[in-house]
Amino acid sequence: MMLFLMALGMLFTTLVLLGVAGFLVFAERRVLGFLQNRLGPNRLGPLGVGQALADALKLMSKENFVPDFADPVLYRTAPVLVAFSALASFAVVPLDHHFSWAGNWNIGLLFILAMSSLNAYGVFLGGWASGNKFSLLGAVRAVAQLVSYELPMGLALLGVVLLSGSLSLNGIVAAQNLPYIVLQPLGFVIFLIAGVAETHRLPFDLPEAESELVAGFNTEYGGMRFGYFFLGEYLGLTLIAVLTALLYLGGWHGPWLPGWIWLLIKTAAVIFVFFWLRATLPRPRYDQLMALGWKVLLPLALFNVLATALAAALWRLA
Amino acid sequence: MLLAEMLQKHFAASPVTDGRDGWPDFLLPEEQLLPAMQFLHEQMQPSFPMLLDLTAVDEGPQGASEAAQYTLTYHLHGLEGCGALRLRVTHADAELPVPSITGIFANANWYEREVYDLFGLKFSGHPDLRRILLPPLWEGHPLRKSEAIRATERPAYRLSKTDLQEALKAYSDEVSAPESGQTVLNVGPHHPGTHGILRFVLKISGEKIASVDPDIGYHHRGVEKIAEGHTFHNFIPYTDRVDYLGGILGEFPYVRAVEMLADLQLPDRAEGIRTLLAEICRISSHLVWLGSYGNDLGTMGPAFYAFRDRALLLDLIEKYTGGRLHPQFFRIGGVAADLPEDWRADLLQVLQKVESGLRDTETLTVGNPIFRARTQGIGVLSAAQAEKWGASGIVLRSTGKAWDMRKAAPYGLYDALDFEVPTSTDGDALARTQLHIDEIRESIGMLRQLADKMPDGATLAADARYALPPKDHTLRDIETLIHHFEQMAGEIGPPAGQVLSITESARGMLAYYIVADGSAHPYRLRVRTPSFPHVQLITELGRDTALPDFIATIGSIDYVLADLDR
Numbered sequence A: 001m002m003l004f005l006m007a008l009g010m011l012f013t014t015l016v017l018l019g020v021a022g023f024l025v026f027a028e029r030r031v032l033g034f035l036q037n038r039l040g041p042n043r044l045g046p047l048g049v050g051q052a053l054a055d056a057l058k059l060m061s062k063e064n065f066v067p068d069f070a071d072p073v074l075y076r077t078a079p080v081l082v083a084f085s086a087l088a089s090f091a092v093v094p095l096d097h098h099f100s101w102a103g104n105w106n107i108g109l110l111f112i113l114a115m116s117s118l119n120a121y122g123v124f125l126g127g128w129a130s131g132n133k134f135s136l137l138g139a140v141r142a143v144a145q146l147v148s149y150e151l152p153m154g155l156a157l158l159g160v161v162l163l164s165g166s167l168s169l170n171g172i173v174a175a176q177n178l179p180y181i182v183l184q185p186l187g188f189v190i191f192l193i194a195g196v197a198e199t200h201r202l203p204f205d206l207p208e209a210e211s212e213l214v215a216g217f218n219t220e221y222g223g224m225r226f227g228y229f230f231l232g233e234y235l236g237l238t239l240i241a242v243l244t245a246l247l248y249l250g251g252w253h254g255p256w257l258p259g260w261i262w263l264l265i266k267t268a269a270v271i272f273v274f275f276w277l278r279a280t281l282p283r284p285r286y287d288q289l290m291a292l293g294w295k296v297l298l299p300l301a302l303f304n305v306l307a308t309a310l311a312a313a314l315w316r317l318a
Numbered sequence B: 001m002l003l004a005e006m007l008q009k010h011f012a013a014s015p016v017t018d019g020r021d022g023w024p025d026f027l028l029p030e031e032q033l034l035p036a037m038q039f040l041h042e043q044m045q046p047s048f049p050m051l052l053d054l055t056a057v058d059e060g061p062q063g064a065s066e067a068a069q070y071t072l073t074y075h076l077h078g079l080e081g082c083g084a085l086r087l088r089v090t091h092a093d094a095e096l097p098v099p100s101i102t103g104i105f106a107n108a109n110w111y112e113r114e115v116y117d118l119f120g121l122k123f124s125g126h127p128d129l130r131r132i133l134l135p136p137l138w139e140g141h142p143l144r145k146s147e148a149i150r151a152t153e154r155p156a157y158r159l160s161k162t163d164l165q166e167a168l169k170a171y172s173d174e175v176s177a178p179e180s181g182q183t184v185l186n187v188g189p190h191h192p193g194t195h196g197i198l199r200f201v202l203k204i205s206g207e208k209i210a211s212v213d214p215d216i217g218y219h220h221r222g223v224e225k226i227a228e229g230h231t232f233h234n235f236i237p238y239t240d241r242v243d244y245l246g247g248i249l250g251e252f253p254y255v256r257a258v259e260m261l262a263d264l265q266l267p268d269r270a271e272g273i274r275t276l277l278a279e280i281c282r283i284s285s286h287l288v289w290l291g292s293y294g295n296d297l298g299t300m301g302p303a304f305y306a307f308r309d310r311a312l313l314l315d316l317i318e319k320y321t322g323g324r325l326h327p328q329f330f331r332i333g334g335v336a337a338d339l340p341e342d343w344r345a346d347l348l349q350v351l352q353k354v355e356s357g358l359r360d361t362e363t364l365t366v367g368n369p370i371f372r373a374r375t376q377g378i379g380v381l382s383a384a385q386a387e388k389w390g391a392s393g394i395v396l397r398s399t400g401k402a403w404d405m406r407k408a409a410p411y412g413l414y415d416a417l418d419f420e421v422p423t424s425t426d427g428d429a430l431a432r433t434q435l436h437i438d439e440i441r442e443s444i445g446m447l448r449q450l451a452d453k454m455p456d457g458a459t460l461a462a463d464a465r466y467a468l469p470p471k472d473h474t475l476r477d478i479e480t481l482i483h484h485f486e487q488m489a490g491e492i493g494p495p496a497g498q499v500l501s502i503t504e505s506a507r508g509m510l511a512y513y514i515v516a517d518g519s520a521h522p523y524r525l526r527v528r529t530p531s532f533p534h535v536q537l538i539t540e541l542g543r544d545t546a547l548p549d550f551i552a553t554i555g556s557i558d559y560v561l562a563d564l565d566r
Helices: A002-035 A050-060 A072-092 A108-129 A133-164 A169-175 A185-198 A223-247 A259-280 A286-317 B002-011 B030-043 B108-119 B161-171 B223-228 B236-242 B248-262 B268-296 B301-321 B343-364 B369-375 B383-388 B393-397 B429-453 B478-488 B531-541 B547-556 B561-565
Strands: B025-028 B050-058 B070-077 B084-091 B183-187 B199-205 B208-215 B497-504 B509-516 B522-528
Touching (some): A002 A259, A050 A223, A108 A169, A108 A223, A133 A185, A133 A286, A169 A223, A185 A259, A185 A286, B050 B509, B084 B497, B199 B547, B236 B561, B248 B268, B268 B343, B268 B429, B369 B547, B393 B429, B531 B561
Antiparallel strands (some): B199 B208
């Protein structure tokens, strides 16, 4: 019975997350429209919300093809891997004190980092298995980008871990009497930048880079397989936003309102920043992106870890 | 005259007098072509650094003699006071080759390929003589007089299955075999970064580009051949569409060419209205460029801001002319109608909005640090390179050369207007972006001046023999009615002669070269577009760049595909 309820709960969570991702696609189009002096989709349903449903239906009703020149097994696996890894990460994300699947898991952060690496495998294999030169270039870029940004991200997180003394997300939020953005301003900025690169969204959408690589790693994908990549991207976006809220913005802490509403508000604010970036910024070149990762973010992140450790040690002595 | 003496003494050139544009014009013996070109390019003071255009005329059944079946016409340009020079060479037999001048003028490469493609003339010493605009499997050379003008006069085009497979091979690696470690990347024909159907065959290793081979012609509509089947007036709508972003700017050189042939003097108001519309179209074209260049670099914002302002300009053009993108508003001898009563107020209002909107677009492009990092020092062009490849417009001006036909050889009302020619010495993509913005500002200034001092008077020339007669006159006197009828029915045309008319379009030097034989149709009409040399330039500029820089470079080299392929 317990198992059955858990399965039901997981199914429900997954459906909610899928709904969130679908809604974000619509929300992004409206926000971009607002920021760019145009309307965006506003026809279907109130304010155009129905557009999310229409897009999903369109993707699902399309033909599921595999190009002749693609490696059929990997080509089919890759999109699932992307969507799966993003969804699985949410297992350790708590909504409130005791409202999560595995929020207390004492390797929660590590698990998320591991899953995000798996996500990159999905992108890489998808691009590689497509058998298209543009896809391959996109895949190569995706791996290079992941390697360059996984490191500063992990190091930035180390600052949070040092302060809270915990790897579980519940523990980290609980430790935040003061939101860590105050204690870890540098770490926050590094995490946010690395997070954008991690989800490869503009300005760091180099694996896709429409004007250069047509559609990068997903050039040869269509229908629901493309939909999985799409889903993965928006779930990844939500994940990074919710992590930012949990790790740096105090999670569910906040006056008057229930905790989960606070988390929702903070997450939405971070997501809006992601949309805003996309509406405004051009895409840097490949080597500029790598240079930023290795020559700026990595040393800064290292410095951040050392400074945090030193400050924490002095604090304890005092 | 020094030039004439030199050419006559050393190269046995004989002056020709049927030119109506006032440029020096000589007929050269074929064996003197190369030495004369060499001399003009290197020793002559002042020299002619640029090959403006190279084309041919099939003298056809009217041909002067057996020995002059084809005439090759070379237009050189000095880019200084000395202006253009026309050299002609007669050629008897299509089977015998003409000496190639690619060793002297690098951009002759594509021009000679085009002559080979459309006339079937061969060039000896050309490094890469193959078809350029038409597909490799095409049979015949359409600009020969023996070829039909209308497609319906030809048998239907069919591509057999084996031919199709042969054609498709062009997209695989085997055809242009790469060296080891390299791979062939087809950027295009359908690629978001090429702004239309254009294919660059890149040989890359990693993302580094080892060689670039543009494959053009996907937009070829045969405008030059179409012109031969139309009357002079009928052809005006086609000129709008040669550079579809320029609109009116495409009509300008054409109507001017015909007016030079007929020696028409235009009333000031007609010139004023033409200048006004041309500048509005220039701003609108530059705005499209700004928006789409932002898109090339991955930013979505500028496109929407630029297009918002462009829509205001298009509304304005619609109010003045009835058309938006392609107003086809110029007539031989003037313009189709006077401006509406309240044109001034509308214009000033729109200009103010465009000016303040431009600040947004500027902040989003050259004001953005990532944008600067992507464009600074990218696609750097030197003045010598620009001249070598025949670049003009902003591409040329970004290398420090203040060359603008509106200043150099004013037409329309430009000599009455006070404006600067913005230049930069950086020669990179950032400089070209900044120049587009500066030019929009200059154009706004010009339009404000025009709002102040638009001359009064008629909008059509009084000379009803060649100019379009005003409609209300045709209803009053029989003489004008007859002229109107004869012109519209294709009974009379301008006097025989040749003319080259160059104007500054949004992209650079746009020139029409017309050979008239006195009939109502152009005997040969040649469109020298700025995009053609610009895309050829990419073969050199795109080499040894990385893929993202390549996109940033081709975007910054101003070209429009319809302008490229004609």
